[in-house]
Amino acid sequence: MQINATGLGKRFKRDWIFRGLTHTFQPGSATAVLGPNGAGKSTLLNTFSGQLLPTEGTLAYSLAGKTVAVEDIPAHLAYAAPYLELLEELTLLELLQFHTRFKPLRAGISLDKLIGMMYLEKARHQLVREFSSGMKQRLKLALALYADAPLLLLDEPTTNLDTTGAAWYLEHVQATRVGRTLLLSSNVPAEYDFCDEHIVVTDFQVARSS
Numbered sequence: 001m002q003i004n005a006t007g008l009g010k011r012f013k014r015d016w017i018f019r020g021l022t023h024t025f026q027p028g029s030a031t032a033v034l035g036p037n038g039a040g041k042s043t044l045l046n047t048f049s050g051q052l053l054p055t056e057g058t059l060a061y062s063l064a065g066k067t068v069a070v071e072d073i074p075a076h077l078a079y080a081a082p083y084l085e086l087l088e089e090l091t092l093l094e095l096l097q098f099h100t101r102f103k104p105l106r107a108g109i110s111l112d113k114l115i116g117m118m119y120l121e122k123a124r125h126q127l128v129r130e131f132s133s134g135m136k137q138r139l140k141l142a143l144a145l146y147a148d149a150p151l152l153l154l155d156e157p158t159t160n161l162d163t164t165g166a167a168w169y170l171e172h173v174q175a176t177r178v179g180r181t182l183l184l185s186s187n188v189p190a191e192y193d194f195c196d197e198h199i200v201v202t203d204f205q206v207a208r209s210s
């Protein structure tokens with residue numbers, strides 16, 4: 001998916017979170033969205049996902065040369081973030097069956113294969129509510145990484161992951177990013193080192209309180 005941001009700005013009440021962002025995101029690009037806590041990284045990702053409307057400027061999306069309306073973005077989007085909830089009252093298998101009815105997996109990825117890739121075979125019939133925070137994070141990431149969606153948004157992807165989990169994330173993000181447009185918000189260099197482009201949100205905050 002190609003995304004053209006032109007003069008993009010988001011304000012909450014009187015506070016500009018970012019302003020004047022003009023950038024073209026090419027299909028296949030991986031962009032790290034950087035900045036300290038509270039800088040506006042999640043706000044920027046939420047604006048690109050269509051969940052927040054920009055206060056000014058435009059976002060234009062296209063897929064294989066065809067315009068995609070912002071209201072159709074959810075169908076083309078996979079998004080993993082600490083603040084997005086899982087359906088914790090379901091077992092792992094029930095959750096995967098439910099989730100993939102709305103957000104199908106990439107070709108060749110069955111539910112069994114996904115469970116195996118997450119190393120969650122023993123938890124197949126366990127309630128997600130009972131998962132450790134690292135297990136939940138691996139599940140959130142796998143659902144996004146292996147979704148059949150050309151736009152991938154990852155917010156702080158190694159939250160709650162140990163060293164093995166962080167290595168797992170790096171292996172699977174590399175395996176699945178080809179051809180997709182990836183925006184990744186982070187404060188941890190190891191999780192975004194592979195990105196070819198960087199956007200530092202604080203570079204777009206000159207007029208934050210005007």
Ligand SMILES: Nc1ncnc2c1ncn2[C@@H]1O[C@H](COP(=O)(O)OP(=O)(O)OP(=O)(O)O)[C@@H](O)[C@H]1O
Pocket residue numbers: 012017035036037038039040041042043044
């Ligand atoms: N819905 C909202 N209404 C008002 N202000 C908001 C809203 N959402 C976020 N903010 C404010 O916008 C600013 C940026 O928040 P955001 O969560 O985007 O930062 P972040 O860079 O992702 O932070 P962190 O690294 O801590 O996750 C903060 O000052 C926050 O309080």
